[in-house]
Amino acid sequence: MKKIIITALFVLLISFNLHTPNTYANSYGVVEDGSNRTLVPLRMIAETFSVAVDWDNASKVVTIDNKYKLTLGSKAIKSAGQVIRQMDTQPKMLQSTVYVPVREVAFLFDAPMNWDQAKKEVSYQVGATTYKVSVYPEQVMSKPKVTVTKKTVNAGGKKLAMNVVSVNLLAPNTSLHVELANDKLGSVGSLATIAKKHNAQVAINGNYFDAYSNSSYRTVYNGLVMNGERVKVFDPKFSVFYVLKDGNVSILPGEQFMKLFAEGNVQEAIQVGPRLITNGSVTVDPIAEGFSSHKILSSPGARSAIGILPNRQLIFVTTSGATVQQLASAMKQLGAVDAMNSDGGASSGLYANGKYITPPGRDIAVGLLVK
Structure with a gap:
């Protein structure tokens, strides 16, 4: 049961996007300035799952299945008001798209993930399918159009x-x-x-x-x-x-x-x-x-x-x-x-x-x- 709940959490986090911008812009991961952690965009893998999510723009909170919450600017993942996981970095918004720390998500989801330094690419596996995500520096992602x-x-x-x-x-x-x-x-x-x-x-x-x-x-x-x-x-x-x-x-x-x-x-x-x-x-x-x-x-x-x-x-x-x-x-x-x-x-x-x-x-x- 716990694994099903955590799977739903991961799916909803990665499928959420504020303004549904161009698909190209949501197909990339980002290496965060300072922490050097890799974050992945939420919408990028939405096509591999089918889930509902509620977004409260005032509080910057995603509510999943009416129970599980992730807040922008917070390192905590909560369930029923209790912290179920403390991350070593936090979700953030870049260019109107929410990104989540891939290492923390991988831990929760129990999903095999790998980093290819030469290709600057993260890969993750859902079932028998492997998905590959190109990753770019945060300072580049944040540049003007x-x-x-x-x-x-x-x-x-x-x-x-x-x-x-x-x-x-x-x-x-x-x-x-x-x-x-x-x-x-x-x-x-x-x-x-x-x-x-x-x-x-x-x-x-x-x-x-x-x-x-x-x-x-x-x-x-x-x-x-x-x-x-x-x-x-x-x-x-x-x-x-x-x-x-x-x-x-x-x-x-x-x-x-x-x-x-x-x-x-x-x-x-x-x-x-x-x-x-x-x-x-x-x-x-x-x-x-x-x-x-x-x-x-x-x-x-x-x-x-x-x-x-x-x-x-x-x-x-x-x-x-x-x-x-x-x-x-x-x-x-x-x-x-x-x-x-x-x-x-x-x-x-x-x-x-x-x-x-x-x-x-x-x-x-x-x-x-x-x-």
Whole structure:
């Protein structure tokens, strides 16, 4: 009987969430500052159980089965007014999500749990099923969703003024989307209009397209995935920035990406290139990716880039008067461990918090948006 009660306690604690924010943001654990204890989000494993819970917002108390209570800011777990367990840390709220100390919950639930230091991952077992949870530092989880800065970077002997928009992909209700101008392939429109139409907080220009004709249909070059559906075919050589259905992001060559896409886990993708950084090292090789234009091989110009930082952090960057090689050096200095060049020249544009950070010199066909 005690084991059944404690199981219910664990289930209800982990399934509770205040504002039911974006699923991505509730799929991670956190390493608490100071105590170095690992806490897991409540909603994350709610799908593995079916339980009811009452939340008193005034007292910050969860009541389970009308008997068992856990209070935010307290180290005690109570039953019938009596403390049944003292924890060595306490539940807390981060970004409108309640987190519970995993070691204490494991003790109560008698659930096998393990910590993988190399992968920064907690695993726990329910019945015959093992669940794995990525864990991130509390200070990273607590960062703002969007931060806009200006930085100067010395790259290849040249000082580059960089507009940088940092995005915390761990923040609640944060998601990435590929959108077309006027929601129509082959159409063009302003980056700001695309962003505003889709209620995006951040937007950067995406794929190369036919920018110089007067045709009513402007060809978009290379691959696109929107909402899990392939909209344009992928070139085997060009680099692809993609978003998985669990919110993780990465960059792959087209050929490798197509194999990944066939597995059915890709949510969004744009194919531009060339790739700038791979696993922390500058790896610019535009000829190998099929580029032949001097605009990519050697000439300076306006540039846009997407960079992936550790702990699910992302940067969108624009600069002017930079070669692709200089852009790669700058992205590395900004902390990117993976990065890709996006369309440049007059197409280069960056939008954040309702205004242009870098206004494009022309209408564009594709935008990568943060909502």
